[in-house]
Amino acid sequence: xxxxxxxxxxxxVGYQVIRKNGYHHVGINQILKEAGIPKGSFYNFFESKExxxxxxxxxxxxxxxxxxxxxFQKSEETPINTLKSFYKLLIGYNEEDNFCSxxxxxxxxxxxxxxxxxxxxxxxxxxxxxxxxIAEVARKGQEVKEITSSFTPKEIANYLHSxxxxxxxxxxxxxxxxxxxxxxxxxxxxxKA
Amino acid sequence: xxxxxxxxxxxxVGYQVIRKNGYHHVGINQILKEAGIPKGSFYNFFESKExxxxxxxxxxxxxxxxxxxxxFQKSEETPINTLKSFYKLLIGYNEEDNFCSxxxxxxxxxxxxxxxxxxxxxxxxxxxxxxxxIAEVARKGQEVKEITSSFTPKEIANYLHSxxxxxxxxxxxxxxxxxxxxxxxxxxxxxKA
DNA sequence: TCTAAACTAGACCAATTGGTTTATTTTTCT
DNA sequence: AGAAAAATAAACCAATTGGTCTAGTTTAGA
Numbered sequence: 001x002x003x004x005x006x007x008x009x010x011x012x013v014g015y016q017v018i019r020k021n022g023y024h025h026v027g028i029n030q031i032l033k034e035a036g037i038p039k040g041s042f043y044n045f046f047e048s049k050e051x052x053x054x055x056x057x058x059x060x061x062x063x064x065x066x067x068x069x070x071x072f073q074k075s076e077e078t079p080i081n082t083l084k085s086f087y088k089l090l091i092g093y094n095e096e097d098n099f100c101s102x103x104x105x106x107x108x109x110x111x112x113x114x115x116x117x118x119x120x121x122x123x124x125x126x127x128x129x130x131x132x133x134i135a136e137v138a139r140k141g142q143e144v145k146e147i148t149s150s151f152t153p154k155e156i157a158n159y160l161h162s163x164x165x166x167x168x169x170x171x172x173x174x175x176x177x178x179x180x181x182x183x184x185x186x187x188x189x190x191x192k193a
Numbered sequence: 194x195x196x197x198x199x200x201x202x203x204x205x206v207g208y209q210v211i212r213k214n215g216y217h218h219v220g221i222n223q224i225l226k227e228a229g230i231p232k233g234s235f236y237n238f239f240e241s242k243e244x245x246x247x248x249x250x251x252x253x254x255x256x257x258x259x260x261x262x263x264x265f266q267k268s269e270e271t272p273i274n275t276l277k278s279f280y281k282l283l284i285g286y287n288e289e290d291n292f293c294s295x296x297x298x299x300x301x302x303x304x305x306x307x308x309x310x311x312x313x314x315x316x317x318x319x320x321x322x323x324x325x326x327i328a329e330v331a332r333k334g335q336e337v338k339e340i341t342s343s344f345t346p347k348e349i350a351n352y353l354h355s356x357x358x359x360x361x362x363x364x365x366x367x368x369x370x371x372x373x374x375x376x377x378x379x380x381x382x383x384x385k386a
Numbered sequence: 387t388c389t390a391a392a393c394t395a396g397a398c399c400a401a402t403t404g405g406t407t408t409a410t411t412t413t414t415c416t
Numbered sequence: 417a418g419a420a421a422a423a424t425a426a427a428c429c430a431a432t433t434g435g436t437c438t439a440g441t442t443t444a445g446a
Binding site for chain 1: 213214215217218292293294295298299300302303304306307308313314316317320343344348351352355356357358359360361362363365366367368372375376379382383384
Binding site for chain 1: 392394
């Protein structure tokens with residue numbers, strides 16, 4: 001029947017808390033309190049705060065990867081519309097979240113990328129795997145001449161997702177989706193074949 | 194002959210330190226040590242750490258605004274090339290900086306935008322004033338039919354600068370300018386008239 | 387069933403956090 | 417020159433930081 005706590009639950013709490021508040025603003029004690037575990041258990045599962053954050057990134061990266069694959073597989077729209085609907089969905093999620101969190105990967109990459117090699121490495125890796133999935137849709141879009149072939153599928157995917165990350169700055173300080181909507185219209189006009 | 198310390202020097206130190214390390218990772222004591230001032234002087238000039246950060250944003254925002262105006266006024270290139278050279282210059286600065294810092298405004302907006310209203314407000318305001326200056330060059334570019342007129346000058350300016358911010362994530366975790374260069378080529382192809 | 391490993395529990399630690407206080411010195415203004 | 421204001425200086429504060437330690441409990445496997 002297993003022990004009282006399990007790693008996944010702690011990682012999920014860590015994901016929620018760190019995504020909202022960042023890395024340095026969150027203390028171990030806060031995680032312990034929200035997850036309802038004693039310190040001994042935490043340091044039994046994780047070597048350090050940095051190791052914990054790395055595993056949170058991995059946990060979220062892998063979960064999101066499966067979600068991406070699933071959503072693209074199920075889509076009945078054309079490639080370019082699949083992508084556009086996907087970003088519209090993400091914008092909607094951020095709206096439900098009151099525009100305060102953005103994406104864990106982007107947040108941690110920006111806040112800690114230069115400070116901790118292990119976190120830079122892990123964010124880079126997870127992000128890159130997402131890009132591969134998005135790039136596959138872009139490739140299909142090029143195949144059916146919906147998306148410009150002036151750039152590689154991976155370049156298109158990176159342009160889309162990094163560009164989307166760029167909208168988080170204004171989203172957070174203006175607490176509105178206006179700029180994200182404009183970004184969506186502009187970008188998808190630009191990448192059309 | 195004035196007192197021993199002055200606010201501007203402290204703000205400059207704060208700018209350098211916070212840009213590199215973020216808000217929550219930097220303690221007051223570190224600022225004091227690097228600026229060579231005692232705590233009493235700091236709290237004589239600033240109400241709190243948050244107030245200090247707000248003034249750092251303002252100090253940097255205003256300084257950079259003047260720099261922008263100057264660089265665009267001096268440019269002898271056509272509008273679209275003025276903009277492209279400008280972003281090429283920024284990429285170069287980030288390379289000299291070993292790709293570790295990015296932009297103070299983007300960093301603080303993302304890290305603290307949702308947590309402290311005063312910092313969200315200040316970053317928003319400074320960013321918006323930068324955009325007005327960039328938009329004026331975009332407007333001239335539309336006038337001479339170099340830049341697409343499908344969007345307003347301010348929309349173009351925001352698309353450029355927010356998009357540029359989007360490249361910081363990968364810059365920091367990969368510690369390379371590769372993605373920034375690709376972004377530059379793609380974006381300026383897209384906004385061409 | 388017994389043992390070793392994994393997990394739970396929380397008291398404890400030195401170091402650091404943002405901030406206050408008090409006293410002294412320097413400058414400015416009348 | 418004298419008083420008020422501004423700035424310097426650092427000791428001090430409670431609260432929190434990431435992390436360790438020791439002791440007890442639960443589980444899985446031989």
